[in-house]
Amino acid sequence: MQLDLATTSILAGMMLNETPALNTLTPEEGRLVFSEINRSMPPGPARISSLDIEIPVDGGSIRGRVLTPPSTAKSLMVYYHGGGWVIGNTDDYDAVGRHLAEVCESIVVMVEYRKAPEHRFPIPVNDCYTALQWVDDHRGDINALDLPLVVAGDSAGGNLAAVMAIQSRDEGGPKIDLQALIYPVTDGRMGAKSWGDEDKQLFLTSDIMAFFWEHYADSSQRLDHRASPLLADNLSNLPPAVVLTAQYDILVDEGRAYAEALEAAGVTVSYKDFAQQMHGFFAMPAALPAAGIAMQWLAQEMDRHLMAAERKDVVVVGAGFSGMYQLYKLRKQGLDVQVFEAGSDVGGTWYWNRYPGARVDIESMAYSFSFSEELQQEWEWSEKYSPQPELLKYAQHIADRFQLKNHISFNTRVASAHFDEDADEWLVTTECGRRIRAQHIVMATGVLSASKEPDIAGRESYVGETYRTGLWPKEGVDFTGKRVAVIGTGSSAVQAIPLIAEEASELVVYQRTATFTTPALNHALKKEDADAIKSNYGEYRATQKLNVLGVVNERSVDRAIDATSEERERRFTEGWESGILPGMLFQFADLQVEQEANDHISEYIRDRIRDTVKDQQTAQDLLPTDYPYGTKRPCIDTNYYETFNRDNVSLVNLRRTPIETITDKGIQTLEGEREFDAIVYATGFDAMTGPLLRVDIRGRGGVKLQDAWIDGPRSYLGIAIHGFPNLFTITGPSSPSVLSNMLVSIEQHVDWVSDCIQWMREEGKATIEPSDSAEREWAEHTEQLANMTLYPKANSWYMGSNVPGKPRMFLAYVGGVGTYRLICDQVAASGYHGFEAA
Ligand code: N01
Secondary structure (H helix, E strand, O other): OOOOHHHHHHHHHHHHOOOOOHHHOOHHHHHHHHHHHHHOOOOOOOOOEEEEEEEEEOOEEEEEEEEEOOOOOOEEEEEEOOOOOOOOOOOOOHHHHHHHHHHOOEEEEEEEOOOOOOOOOOHHHHHHHHHHHHHHHOHHHHOOOOOOEEEEEEOHHHHHHHHHHHHHHHHOOOOOOEEEEEOOOOOOOOOOHHHHOHHHOEOEOHHHHHHHHHHHOOOOHHHOOOOOHHHOOOOOOOOOEEEEEEEEOOOHHHHHHHHHHHHHOOOOEEEEEEEEEEOOHHHOOOOOHHHHHHHHHHHHHHHHHHOOOEEEEEEEEOOOHHHHHHHHHHHHOOOOEEEEOOOOOOOOHHHHOOOOOOEOOOOOOOOOOOOOHHHHHHOOOOEOOOEHHHHHHHHHHHHHHOOOHHHEEOOOOEEEEEEEOOOOEEEEEEOOOOEEEEEEEEEOOOOOOOEOOOOOOOHHHOOOEEEEHHHOOOOOOOOOOOEEEEEOOOHHHHHHHHHHHHHOOEEEEEEOOOOOEEEOOOOEOOHHHHHHHHOOHHHHHHHHHHOOOOOOOOOOOOOHHHOOHHHHHHHHHHHHOOOOHHHOHHHOOOOOOOHHHHHHHHHHHHHHHHHHOOOHHHHHHOOOOOOOOOOOOOEEEOOHHHHOOOOOEEEEEOOOOOEEEEOOOEEEEOOEEEEOOEEEEOOOEOOOOHHHHOOEEEOHHHOEHHHHOOOOOOOEOOOEEOOEEEEEEOOOOOOOHHHOOHHHHHHHHHHHHHHHHHHHHHHOOOOEEEOHHHHHHHHHHHHHHHHOOOHHHOOOHHHOOOOOOOOOOOOOOOOOHHHHHHHHHHHHHOOOOOEEEO
8 A cells, every 4th residue: 555645644643643533432522533633734725705604404504604715706616524424514624615715716615514413314415405505595695696506525525415416406406517526425335345445444444434324324214315326216417527536545436436327327527536545635635735636636627517618729828929930830730729919919029029229139131930931032121130110010911921810819818727637638718718728738928028027116106107118108108308217228228228318308327237238230221132141041041040049140169268369359349340149259169158268358348338438437337347248148239338428318337326216206326316207117027937937837736837947947948848748838948049049949949849749640649748857857958058158157037037036047058059959850850759748
């Protein structure tokens, strides 16, 4: 016998406390002992509200308790507690009821029916039925008017719930939508094989159960179907049933037999036997993890039976470039796909980031889709680096050209995605309550889409205009003549500051960490230059695919530390004047791995800042000194440093004069308060993991992604996660993602995922997920590579260090886009080595 560890220690605790066997006690003593056991357990969630009620029966009344969850309830559950019809009450079961209310999102009415031997069969049955009718009649009083009705109970309570379903059918009573039977007693003959199994005599022994039966009903009454529902002549036309048993329980055979009998009578049944569990485990939700899992399973099955859901092959979350391409590919493969998008249009990053100056910093001819020859030939970019409005138009053009929009639900945010292990499918719920079941879910949620809540005191007190670069108003903002503060100096701020400075009467930049940025040298794109690329786009794209960053520029193999100072100066100047993002870093092979090499390039850039910025103190403050160049995302700019030479622009170095608080009028630092008409927060994102963790994702066993990633994200190839079958993450953590031209990485991931889904269909596989060991090895590999670089030396969003409490680890794969592609291709070619498909 192998009992679950936690259950073993609960049992050991009872033995140490010398808890007497119930059949050696009087009923009154038994009730006290049972209450004592329950009182020793932690209480249920306090956020469930509780109301005690009196239910009239037989000229008197019985107690009941209504437990209501804070969220909108999805069902009304009348619950009959266990205890062999002899012991137990609503107080003993308060924690159980509260957990059920929370996990099942149900209004739970606990019923304290009268107990044997004082009140023998059929009094408890009659009490339970009267209570059921009373609850149904008083739905309005407990805010449960239109909710589906569930009868539920455990052990003897499971027996009563089963009997209620039959009686209500026979007497035309309340319409029951579901019966939930937790290790129910169903057979008063006491003869099932499991009654005699030595290893099942735990907590509830056959002697104790026989003692309960004797107190409850005499031998002929026990054969009545209202005492033994398994003996009912007719089990057809009963509500769907969820039946749960425990492996080491003397009642396991009769519970299973009842599930089988219901099914044979044409009733829809969900049945599960919980391995390594004993009788009573379900009623210890705060002490036994298995009870929590069982409740989640019950909630999932209630959902399945009670809540209608649409069916699709694949749900895609997000309609940015990755979601759109994923939809295009899967639809071409003949799959039925539903895309959900929180915004009112396609475009993702380019939909939300509309701040002044927002533009791509990879050349547009490279930062564009290659999957359609027609598309790449017909589309014309106006500038070397396209501005946000043009990128948004490009996204809209793709949606129209490939007729994608009728598969996308806009203004619809996905709230949760729960894997249903019994059906091998995901149940996806949106914030507006739409429910969709799908075999696969693709998280195309982007990597820099979860705008970070600025962690600065007093923010709410400010009465002026407030903006966040990542959530910019669609209608734009006019800063003309206004006093404006910008907090942050990352890529967004570097683009926005020069343009805001042109409009504002005064601009103050609050800088915590100085940034490295080099000239973008943006210009209108000449038609002949674009045509030259288009005439040979195939080769251009092939180069991108195997390049380290997904661009066409190559990194030198020479080392800066071997070069003469003249050679370094010459190459750095070449990089400075290249006007491309990797221009500087590609000049030598060792700039991102050797501190000494990096010191040279960092100093070169600092010299350019000193050359450009006239005010000595401002120039000094703009020098990045506490991290190597390239270890925080480098920027390219148009007139960033030059902007600080304007009379209306000033810089506050927060390292010297930190912000104390935002006030109602402006910003107060150690040097006093400055008033502003508008504050712009350019304070970044909860990058990489934020967009995934903001959705309530739960995999096998109800495990939350948030818990699985408590120490940082774990995945295989950054594309799939152990324990979360059939879920894919486009450009997810531990893939090249943000270290690459995103469009190249998006196409690579989407192609790979689409091929994998196709392979599963051809091979008849219902699920695929990485093995734990493959995931561990990938984590070790990615960490090892990252530790060979200078990246860990910076406090960057790459390391998760911009979000308080986020585990510190490098979040992308530094091995390069080309190498990574080969690894992924090999995995697929080997029949998905490292994955488990079933
Ligand atoms: O965000 P960021 P971003 N008090 O995190 C500061 C991509 N992108 O939106 O460094 C004061 O880089 C923070 O200071 P520190 C690109 O990949 C691309 O600018 O944490 N300051 C930092 O200066 C980029 O890397 C494009 O000390 C606070 C700034 O806010 C990524 O998106 C354009 C603060 C945040 O910078 C994110 O860029 C734009 C606080 N409490 C973005 N909290 C292009 O394609 C944060 N900061 C060109």
